Amino acid sequence: VSAANVALPPNPACVAGPGQQCAHALVDRELNQRLYEYEQRVRERFTRILETLKVLSSMRHQSDFVAKAQQLASMQLGYALPDHLLEDAWIAGLDLRALHAYCTFQSFHACVENAESDQQALRERSLLDPDFIRGCGFHTVDISPCADGRLQGLVPFIFRMAPNSAVTVKAYAGALFDIESDIADWTHRELLRLSDGLAPGSAEGNYLKIAVYHFSTSNPGHQGCAAHGSNDHQATEAALDRLKELRSAIDNIYGFGAAPDCLLIGVDTDIDAIRVHLPDAQGHLNVHRFVDSSQLYRDTLNMDSATARQHIASTVDQTQHMDGWGRGEGEMVAGMREFVIHLLEANLSQIEYVIQHHEGRYQVIGHNERFICVGEAMTELQLRNKFYFAHLDTVEEGANDMDVGIRIFTGLNIQHGLGVPVLIHFHYSSRVPGARERAIQRCQRVKNALASRYAHLQNNHQLFCQMAISDVHGSERGCFVEDVESECTVH
Amino acid sequence: VSAANVALPPNPACVAGPGQQCAHALVDRELNQRLYEYEQRVRERFTRILETLKVLSSMRHQSDFVAKAQQLASMQLGYALPDHLLEDAWIAGLDLRALHAYCTFQSFHACVENAESDQQALRERSLLDPDFIRGCGFHTVDISPCADGRLQGLVPFIFRMAPNSAVTVKAYAGALFDIESDIADWTHRELLRLSDGLAPGSAEGNYLKIAVYHFSTSNPGHQGCAAHGSNDHQATEAALDRLKELRSAIDNIYGFGAAPDCLLIGVDTDIDAIRVHLPDAQGHLNVHRFVDSSQLYRDTLNMDSATARQHIASTVDQTQHMDGWGRGEGEMVAGMREFVIHLLEANLSQIEYVIQHHEGRYQVIGHNERFICVGEAMTELQLRNKFYFAHLDTVEEGANDMDVGIRIFTGLNIQHGLGVPVLIHFHYSSRVPGARERAIQRCQRVKNALASRYAHLQNNHQLFCQMAISDVHGSERGCFVEDVESECTVH
Numbered sequence: 003v004s005a006a007n008v009a010l011p012p013n014p015a016c017v018a019g020p021g022q023q024c025a026h027a028l029v030d031r032e033l034n035q036r037l038y039e040y041e042q043r044v045r046e047r048f049t050r051i052l053e054t055l056k057v058l059s060s061m062r063h064q065s066d067f068v069a070k071a072q073q074l075a076s077m078q079l080g081y082a083l084p085d086h087l088l089e090d091a092w093i094a095g096l097d098l099r100a101l102h103a104y105c106t107f108q109s110f111h112a113c114v115e116n117a118e119s120d121q122q123a124l125r126e127r128s129l130l131d132p133d134f135i136r137g138c139g140f141h142t143v144d145i146s147p148c149a150d151g152r153l154q155g156l157v158p159f160i161f162r163m164a165p166n167s168a169v170t171v172k173a174y175a176g177a178l179f180d181i182e183s184d185i186a187d188w189t190h191r192e193l194l195r196l197s198d199g200l201a202p203g204s205a206e207g208n209y210l211k212i213a214v215y216h217f218s219t220s221n222p223g224h225q226g227c228a229a230h231g232s233n234d235h236q237a238t239e240a241a242l243d244r245l246k247e248l249r250s251a252i253d254n255i256y257g258f259g260a261a262p263d264c265l266l267i268g269v270d271t272d273i274d275a276i277r278v279h280l281p282d283a284q285g286h287l288n289v290h291r292f293v294d295s296s297q298l299y300r301d302t303l304n305m306d307s308a309t310a311r312q313h314i315a316s317t318v319d320q321t322q323h324m325d326g327w328g329r330g331e332g333e334m335v336a337g338m339r340e341f342v343i344h345l346l347e348a349n350l351s352q353i354e355y356v357i358q359h360h361e362g363r364y365q366v367i368g369h370n371e372r373f374i375c376v377g378e379a380m381t382e383l384q385l386r387n388k389f390y391f392a393h394l395d396t397v398e399e400g401a402n403d404m405d406v407g408i409r410i411f412t413g414l415n416i417q418h419g420l421g422v423p424v425l426i427h428f429h430y431s432s433r434v435p436g437a438r439e440r441a442i443q444r445c446q447r448v449k450n451a452l453a454s455r456y457a458h459l460q461n462n463h464q465l466f467c468q469m470a471i472s473d474v475h476g477s478e479r480g481c482f483v484e485d486v487e488s489e490c491t492v493h
Numbered sequence: 494v495s496a497a498n499v500a501l502p503p504n505p506a507c508v509a510g511p512g513q514q515c516a517h518a519l520v521d522r523e524l525n526q527r528l529y530e531y532e533q534r535v536r537e538r539f540t541r542i543l544e545t546l547k548v549l550s551s552m553r554h555q556s557d558f559v560a561k562a563q564q565l566a567s568m569q570l571g572y573a574l575p576d577h578l579l580e581d582a583w584i585a586g587l588d589l590r591a592l593h594a595y596c597t598f599q600s601f602h603a604c605v606e607n608a609e610s611d612q613q614a615l616r617e618r619s620l621l622d623p624d625f626i627r628g629c630g631f632h633t634v635d636i637s638p639c640a641d642g643r644l645q646g647l648v649p650f651i652f653r654m655a656p657n658s659a660v661t662v663k664a665y666a667g668a669l670f671d672i673e674s675d676i677a678d679w680t681h682r683e684l685l686r687l688s689d690g691l692a693p694g695s696a697e698g699n700y701l702k703i704a705v706y707h708f709s710t711s712n713p714g715h716q717g718c719a720a721h722g723s724n725d726h727q728a729t730e731a732a733l734d735r736l737k738e739l740r741s742a743i744d745n746i747y748g749f750g751a752a753p754d755c756l757l758i759g760v761d762t763d764i765d766a767i768r769v770h771l772p773d774a775q776g777h778l779n780v781h782r783f784v785d786s787s788q789l790y791r792d793t794l795n796m797d798s799a800t801a802r803q804h805i806a807s808t809v810d811q812t813q814h815m816d817g818w819g820r821g822e823g824e825m826v827a828g829m830r831e832f833v834i835h836l837l838e839a840n841l842s843q844i845e846y847v848i849q850h851h852e853g854r855y856q857v858i859g860h861n862e863r864f865i866c867v868g869e870a871m872t873e874l875q876l877r878n879k880f881y882f883a884h885l886d887t888v889e890e891g892a893n894d895m896d897v898g899i900r901i902f903t904g905l906n907i908q909h910g911l912g913v914p915v916l917i918h919f920h921y922s923s924r925v926p927g928a929r930e931r932a933i934q935r936c937q938r939v940k941n942a943l944a945s946r947y948a949h950l951q952n953n954h955q956l957f958c959q960m961a962i963s964d965v966h967g968s969e970r971g972c973f974v975e976d977v978e979s980e981c982t983v984h
């Protein structure tokens with residue numbers, strides 16, 4: 003147990019005495035092992051950067067510095083550094099900010115290049131796979147968590163969902179997703195469904211929208227959602243209001259009954275437990291009607307798996323019929339109930355993962371992101387606190403989300419002399435002529451807008467932007483593009 | 494004939510000797526008369542502004558200036574001026590820029606308030622009405638002209654179409670419309686069609702996209718499309734390329750055959766004649782395969798209406814079968830042919846309108862806009878050279894279109910000591926909760942972005958922005974909103 007943890011209360015999900023173990027019958031230990039290997043592999047690509055730069059800095063006066071530096075970089079990091087950033091080091095010192103940003107982007111790129119093999123084990127064994135989700139009646143799962151980096155491992159870790167094309171993540175500060183943009187996404191998927199353009203078996207399915215707020219049980223007033231002043235109740239209600247607005251917007255535009263199914267989920271970012279709010283028969287959600295997975299973990303810890311499963315199901319059903327502030331009208335449909343129950347069960351594995359690999363509660367319960375990602379999310383990198391992610395089409399619309407990110411990185415990086423690495427990423431479809439060029443133009447537009455909005459950082463050599471694009475169909479993924487348009491030949 | 498016109502070549506559509514008249518059998522003179530009254534009424538609201546300000550300026554040292562000024566304004570302009578802009582005139586002089594911008598917006602608002610009665614006569618008699626358009630097989634007509642003010646009378650004047658909810662105008666500099674935004678619009682209308690949300694009789698219809706480029710026959714090298722360096726051929730090909738991209742994008746996303754029907758039309762902004770490019774059996778267009786309405790006007794001037802109609806139809810059919818560079822594969826479908834033939838016939842009325850009311854060629858063949866409109870177009874004001882219109886969601890995406898507009902107004906207004914009035918307008922649906930507030934937020938976002946992009950104008954008191962919103966269903970139209978959100982009670 004690290005020193006920083008001593009003062010904190012014991013892990014609420016499981017208090018084990020000396021020699022005891024928290025081992026729940028419903029936990030998938032093989033999957034946990036695979037996720038831990040994935041986490042280690044990815045984490046290492048980033049933690050080595052500062053170590054390596056420290057060594058480089060200390061040897062910059064040695065003769066043959068450039069060659070030695072390149073040797074060290076390729077050994078420690080697995081890639082070369084730009085010669086021009088090394089050559090003048092003996093005169094002007096190392097441009098550590100530029101090197102740090104360069105390495106961050108290269109390490110990100112290594113994650114993308116290795117995603118196929120890194121993530122294969124996860125895809126094969128994820129608990130909520132595409133067939134299960136379709137079986138529950140959902141052709142699309144559109145998740146909007148907060149932009150907060152602590153939620154960026156949401157899909158494979160906290161939800162134990164396999165990365166796949168029917169699951170999209172669009173993060174916004176405070177989970178305050180953009181209604182108009184969501185209507186457009188819903189319309190697109192709905193039309194694909196009607197024109198048989200979705201995966202087989204999706205024609206009868208619904209669109210599932212999930213809003214994900216977050217809070218911190220160990221330090222609720224400070225490590226909750228920054229966008230809501232660490233106020234849980236406000237974060238919950240704001241996300242719920244957004245869901246209601248989305249539903250009534252679509253019902254009003256396309257006719258009553260068109261609205262997507264909605265779920266509201268809260269994440270305790272200290273221990274990755276979830277609160278799943280239960281819709282009623284009308285699909286209405288309520289801030290007070292939810293099932294808490296950490297409570298479930300405790301209550302079912304010593305049960306065999308059949309009894310534990312029964313307990314989860316009956317807890318869900320009792321909660322459906324709760325009285326008082328959380329009272330709903332009738333029961334949710336069978337597919338939704340199935341989905342909710344399995345999601346709660348799947349999350350038990352993540353709770354135990356944190357118990358096993360992070361001593362019951364993350365050592366760093368606050369921000370610790372490595373870079374900011376803006377634009378559209380990539381499934382290739384999904385890990386807690388690796389990046390702050392703001393889904394946006396333009397900085398003009400996403401300015402608030404970007405400002406929150408820059409504020410976080412002012413504390414994380416700028417105050418320590420580093421800059422802010424910003425990855426700008428958009429998708430295109432290689433089947434659509436001109437779409438690749440337009441994606442690059444969009445990257446460039448966002449890059450220019452960032453340079454102008456954060457001119458003080460730009461002018462102080464503290465803002466580093468890297469543009470990247472991915473084909474939604476083909477093999478070009480996270481391809482870096484430079485200011486002057488050039489073919490992506492390296493990757 | 495004004496002095497400025499003497500040096501120009503005679504009107505290409507009709508050269509009448511002394512005492513002769515250009516009077517075509519297919520022209521709707523009653524409609525022309527109504528349009529002329531509409532033009533006069535609208536034009537007067539703007540031309541009186543500078544006259545009135547000139548008088549105000551000369552009397553600003555008179556005793557009782559404020560009362561006299563208000564009296565003059567309400568008599569000449571029909572509305573009051575803000576007292577605070579008048580009260581200090583005797584000390585600091587009149588703030589003519591602010592008054593000019595204020596009046597421009599108020600005059601615009603008068604057009605909106607009177608649109609119902611101003612335009613009723615047009616709506617009742619327009620040649621291409623909604624029933625006719627649906628009869629040709631189109632449930633939606635989505636028109637993208639150049640942002641150029643000379644095309645802002647396109648729908649009621651040049652095309653003789655009734656303003657109606659199935660016809661939308663989204664203007665972009667050079668007619669270079671936004672593919673992604675068009676896909677979203679198409680998707681929306683297509684889904685409405687499939688869910689029976691369109692006007693009755695639309696279920697079997699198609700979506701018609703029309704791109705409209707422009708050129709100047711009297712001064713081709715200077716008064717053509719600024720976005721294409723007044724190069725006709727380039728303007729034509731660029732618009733055609735955009736249409737091709739749109740078609741293949743939709744075909745590729747939603748399956749072959751999904752793509753909308755497309756038309757490419759050129760406007761000679763000197764005389765409002767059109768070139769209609771003819772699709773072939775596959776819907777393919779060609780820069781060299783078109784019918785020119787001014788040629789049709791000349792060729793059919795002395796025919797009776799039946800013969801003239803026959804001539805138009807046979808010209809269209811001969812052009813369909815032309816050889817050489819314009820050669821196509823097969824004939825367009827019957828509904829499209831019907832549409833094209835009627836559009837050509839309808840435009841003959843506009844050619845004669847210009848002959849009759851503008852001496853055969855507009856006196857001002859260049860720019861003469863009164864303000865810039867950004868965001869979404871309003872059907873309430875549609876008149877040549879009243880405004881420069883850039884369709885955009887964000888300044889970040891529409892920066893190029895805005896820059897062209899600011900350049901035009903630098904010549905028109907700033908060089909003469911006036912500022913640039915910019916109307917920022919967006920629609921919302923009152924049936925969608927929160928949509929009104931989001932439309933206001935969007936206005937505010939665009940306003941802030943304009944102030945920051947054109948900081949030099951903003952700081953020099955040369956940029957004047959007015960925000961306005963309209964409900965797509967209800968009666969709130971062009972409602973002015975101020976920086977601090979307040980209910981729209983006045984209008």
Ligand SMILES: [Zn+2]
Nearest residue numbers: 148150227228
């Ligand atoms: Zn948050």
Ligand SMILES: [Zn+2]
Nearest residue numbers: 235289290327
């Ligand atoms: Zn409450």
Ligand SMILES: [Zn+2]
Nearest residue numbers: 639641667718
């Ligand atoms: Zn133009």
Ligand SMILES: [Zn+2]
Nearest residue numbers: 726780781818
């Ligand atoms: Zn050519």
